[in-house]
Amino acid sequence: xPPKRRTDPGARPGELIAAARKVLTQKGVxxxxxxDIVDAAGAAKGTFYLYFASKDDIINAVVExxxxxxxxxxxxxxxxxxxxxxDRFVALRDAIATFAADATSWELAENYHRPENRAVxxxxxxxxxxxxxxxxxxxxxxxxxxxxxxxxxxxxxxWFVLGGLRALELAFPDRSRLASAxxxxxxxxxxxxxxxxxxxxxxxPA
Amino acid sequence: xPPKRRTDPGARPGELIAAARKVLTQKGVxxxxxxDIVDAAGAAKGTFYLYFASKDDIINAVVExxxxxxxxxxxxxxxxxxxxxxDRFVALRDAIATFAADATSWELAENYHRPENRAVxxxxxxxxxxxxxxxxxxxxxxxxxxxxxxxxxxxxxxWFVLGGLRALELAFPDRSRLASAxxxxxxxxxxxxxxxxxxxxxxxPA
Amino acid sequence: xPPKRRTDPGARPGELIAAARKVLTQKGVxxxxxxDIVDAAGAAKGTFYLYFASKDDIINAVVExxxxxxxxxxxxxxxxxxxxxxDRFVALRDAIATFAADATSWELAENYHRPENRAVxxxxxxxxxxxxxxxxxxxxxxxxxxxxxxxxxxxxxxWFVLGGLRALELAFPDRSRLASAxxxxxxxxxxxxxxxxxxxxxxxPA
Amino acid sequence: xPPKRRTDPGARPGELIAAARKVLTQKGVxxxxxxDIVDAAGAAKGTFYLYFASKDDIINAVVExxxxxxxxxxxxxxxxxxxxxxDRFVALRDAIATFAADATSWELAENYHRPENRAVxxxxxxxxxxxxxxxxxxxxxxxxxxxxxxxxxxxxxxWFVLGGLRALELAFPDRSRLASAxxxxxxxxxxxxxxxxxxxxxxxPA
DNA sequence: CATGAATGAGCGTTCATTCAT
DNA sequence: GATGAATGAACGCTCATTCAT
Numbered sequence: 001x002p003p004k005r006r007t008d009p010g011a012r013p014g015e016l017i018a019a020a021r022k023v024l025t026q027k028g029v030x031x032x033x034x035x036d037i038v039d040a041a042g043a044a045k046g047t048f049y050l051y052f053a054s055k056d057d058i059i060n061a062v063v064e065x066x067x068x069x070x071x072x073x074x075x076x077x078x079x080x081x082x083x084x085x086x087d088r089f090v091a092l093r094d095a096i097a098t099f100a101a102d103a104t105s106w107e108l109a110e111n112y113h114r115p116e117n118r119a120v121x122x123x124x125x126x127x128x129x130x131x132x133x134x135x136x137x138x139x140x141x142x143x144x145x146x147x148x149x150x151x152x153x154x155x156x157x158x159w160f161v162l163g164g165l166r167a168l169e170l171a172f173p174d175r176s177r178l179a180s181a182x183x184x185x186x187x188x189x190x191x192x193x194x195x196x197x198x199x200x201x202x203x204x205p206a
Numbered sequence: 207x208p209p210k211r212r213t214d215p216g217a218r219p220g221e222l223i224a225a226a227r228k229v230l231t232q233k234g235v236x237x238x239x240x241x242d243i244v245d246a247a248g249a250a251k252g253t254f255y256l257y258f259a260s261k262d263d264i265i266n267a268v269v270e271x272x273x274x275x276x277x278x279x280x281x282x283x284x285x286x287x288x289x290x291x292x293d294r295f296v297a298l299r300d301a302i303a304t305f306a307a308d309a310t311s312w313e314l315a316e317n318y319h320r321p322e323n324r325a326v327x328x329x330x331x332x333x334x335x336x337x338x339x340x341x342x343x344x345x346x347x348x349x350x351x352x353x354x355x356x357x358x359x360x361x362x363x364x365w366f367v368l369g370g371l372r373a374l375e376l377a378f379p380d381r382s383r384l385a386s387a388x389x390x391x392x393x394x395x396x397x398x399x400x401x402x403x404x405x406x407x408x409x410x411p412a
Numbered sequence: 413x414p415p416k417r418r419t420d421p422g423a424r425p426g427e428l429i430a431a432a433r434k435v436l437t438q439k440g441v442x443x444x445x446x447x448d449i450v451d452a453a454g455a456a457k458g459t460f461y462l463y464f465a466s467k468d469d470i471i472n473a474v475v476e477x478x479x480x481x482x483x484x485x486x487x488x489x490x491x492x493x494x495x496x497x498x499d500r501f502v503a504l505r506d507a508i509a510t511f512a513a514d515a516t517s518w519e520l521a522e523n524y525h526r527p528e529n530r531a532v533x534x535x536x537x538x539x540x541x542x543x544x545x546x547x548x549x550x551x552x553x554x555x556x557x558x559x560x561x562x563x564x565x566x567x568x569x570x571w572f573v574l575g576g577l578r579a580l581e582l583a584f585p586d587r588s589r590l591a592s593a594x595x596x597x598x599x600x601x602x603x604x605x606x607x608x609x610x611x612x613x614x615x616x617p618a
Numbered sequence: 619x620p621p622k623r624r625t626d627p628g629a630r631p632g633e634l635i636a637a638a639r640k641v642l643t644q645k646g647v648x649x650x651x652x653x654d655i656v657d658a659a660g661a662a663k664g665t666f667y668l669y670f671a672s673k674d675d676i677i678n679a680v681v682e683x684x685x686x687x688x689x690x691x692x693x694x695x696x697x698x699x700x701x702x703x704x705d706r707f708v709a710l711r712d713a714i715a716t717f718a719a720d721a722t723s724w725e726l727a728e729n730y731h732r733p734e735n736r737a738v739x740x741x742x743x744x745x746x747x748x749x750x751x752x753x754x755x756x757x758x759x760x761x762x763x764x765x766x767x768x769x770x771x772x773x774x775x776x777w778f779v780l781g782g783l784r785a786l787e788l789a790f791p792d793r794s795r796l797a798s799a800x801x802x803x804x805x806x807x808x809x810x811x812x813x814x815x816x817x818x819x820x821x822x823p824a
Numbered sequence: 825c826a827t828g829a830a831t832g833a834g835c836g837t838t839c840a841t842t843c844a845t
Numbered sequence: 846g847a848t849g850a851a852t853g854a855a856c857g858c859t860c861a862t863t864c865a866t
Contacts, residue, residue, distance in 0.1 A: 046858090603812060
């Protein structure tokens, strides 16, 4: 059968990633085959390999995409605020909590606690922490300059704080309390950063 | 030919786990086959299924074993000290740092940063954090009673602290600075727990 | 489905080679799949890879087997005769002609002139010439000692003579005249070898 | 964007054959894809099928081209000499030896002994022998008329002689001695043809 | 004439699992 | 208990070919 001409040439990779994102959500990584993805995308098997070198390649692309969405949200949140380091930190915290609570963005998360999804899950967590860390780091450095934070190694402190946030996912597997736990954790994090002032506990209204 | 009589019947499962641990270390999870494991153990394929329901089953057993070793070390460290919560916390920190620096215990760790080993790596990290958390939690509760820690939710705080420690692995992928970073992080952790006293910076001599 | 226990364990490789030989004959090399072979052998696909590393591997084995049969026939023919070099040469020629005329042994040959069978065909021709050459060479050397052949380089002469025989396959693609042409060629070959006596034209009765 | 206008329309088939010849040389037949060819030719996939019916088609064209070059060289060598059959035979032999020793003409030859190139190699050898045979045949017939050759079947004898030459390639796989072996073989060939005169051993100066 | 995105049947290969012995 | 030959579904991936533009 001859190839069907597409209405929107150039949209294939995106369609495939979207399809992969959906299939990954539904079946997990180990049980997701390339056939599943192309079926979901309405494409032929060969088309897949026109745009992606391997199954791993597209999984990375999915992870990349989701991570990018979260990082974008985080950067936007931080950029909006031109106030002090503590406010920025709270804004960042809110962005993360919002994203974590957003079912659409976290489609994959529902399946993360199934063992077969470990792989993407952690690939993403790694990506996320790696890309969020510089944002936190700049906030920490700002706080040190402002004199509200007291840390010797901003790099170390940033990872520590983010790692602490990430662990909550494991601490509250049912996710119902996750968003609120992230908020509660702010106090722990600010303390770790040497903040001694009043704790800004109220989450920002959505 | 009758089956070879074993010198120690009942030792099979342990032999298989040991073999799996070795093979996992050498080849990663994805590239490790049941054949590899039974070959390394000097057993037949069928024998494997006498003791383990599946390949996943034995991988879990390996992870379990390693995690148990770490937990044992941690519990021993904490038990040895009958002094205050801060000292216990430092002792626990030392145990983790020691274990992390110990090549024998971390055979697998060398390969953890190879993408194909994500799976075990994170399965173990999860196990570890889950089993270490209660220990931390008891220390935190002790500290709260002693009045040196100020935390509202000991469960949350324990996970936060352990997550922070775990993230350091990602922050320092080369592992050469990992052990020292764990020590440095103690200050951040104690601060997060609301500790306001002098920081016990000196690591325990090896 | 569980494995069927074989009545004759150890017979698998031979069965697979036999099946491959048949399929190769029927479908050619390029169109012969591993599935075809295992279907013909009544085995499962995995069983194939228990005994052969790849499709190429079994094709080599088939070629090897046929070549061996021809070489065996040639050696037997030469060994039977303890007379002079010319008689031995004629005996060898007869063995080759007989084998060439034998439909059973040359099952594959029927298909050799189809382009897709080039590969095995030539792999076999190469094997054959390489293994027949030493036999010819010993005859040539004997003839030289007996004073009936005059050649400077027995190695060269042997290959030349065998190459000449082999080319007849190309000269008479319909094979109906092939056996007789081989006989006729004896005169050319003996002349090339410097034989000046009477030509032993009569083929040996079967 | 309109298709690029070609500087020389009508040159496409030649460009594709040249590209195929190059790719075939570098990668072998089995590993050479249509994509490789069109990429090397700077053409689009579709363009390929404007001029060639299939991949096999262009491979045949490449073989054809090389064979034609050799046949042209052979015919030229034979035409130059209007002397006797023996001289013509020697001239033909020289042309073949020269061509065989000429790296440019035998680009493909370097790769011929890699197993994956069997296919073209032999397709070409077949072509070559088939097209050279009529030339040899006319020389043989001339020699018979002149009384210097004694053969009953010129057709048979021609193939025998060419087959003998071709086998030398197998006898001397390293090719360093191939050209000299071809020369040495002349004596064997002339003898086979019934030539009883003095042997014209000296190769023609290059 | 020329394009190249799309096709999809088909390939060789793997390996966790079974069970007759 | 122990064996290991046998299984076969399932996989990721290739590439000659087509045709709407």
